[in-house]
Amino acid sequence: MDLADRLLGSTVKRTVVGNLEPDDISIRKPLKDPDAFIRTFCTGCGEYLEITKRGAEIEAQDHHFELPTDPSGYYLETSRCLYCDDDFSGTVLKKIE
Numbered sequence: 001m002d003l004a005d006r007l008l009g010s011t012v013k014r015t016v017v018g019n020l021e022p023d024d025i026s027i028r029k030p031l032k033d034p035d036a037f038i039r040t041f042c043t044g045c046g047e048y049l050e051i052t053k054r055g056a057e058i059e060a061q062d063h064h065f066e067l068p069t070d071p072s073g074y075y076l077e078t079s080r081c082l083y084c085d086d087d088f089s090g091t092v093l094k095k096i097e
């Protein structure tokens with residue numbers, strides 16, 4: 001069961017603050033889930049999520065950007081995520097500076 005499935009059982013949503021920034025340490029951590037392809041950071045609620053390649057491909061298609069072949073050094077920034085809303089929104093590819 002992946003993280004998205006587990007979250008579907010949760011009805012308590014995180015509060016959206018908005019304009020949050022990822023912290024340097026959390027955004028650089030190696031991915032924990034062996035099925036994960038890339039990390040997301042939500043500027044709305046401040047949560048980090050690891051998503052699969054399929055999930056990342058859907059985001060890339062929906063939001064018109066190309067995924068890097070090697071995703072290390074990148075993350076997806078969203079304005080809403082599964083913690084604070086029903087789905088990701090406003091997804092953009094970001095380079096880890």
Ligand SMILES: [Zn+2]
Nearest residue numbers: 042045081084
């Ligand atoms: Zn969120």
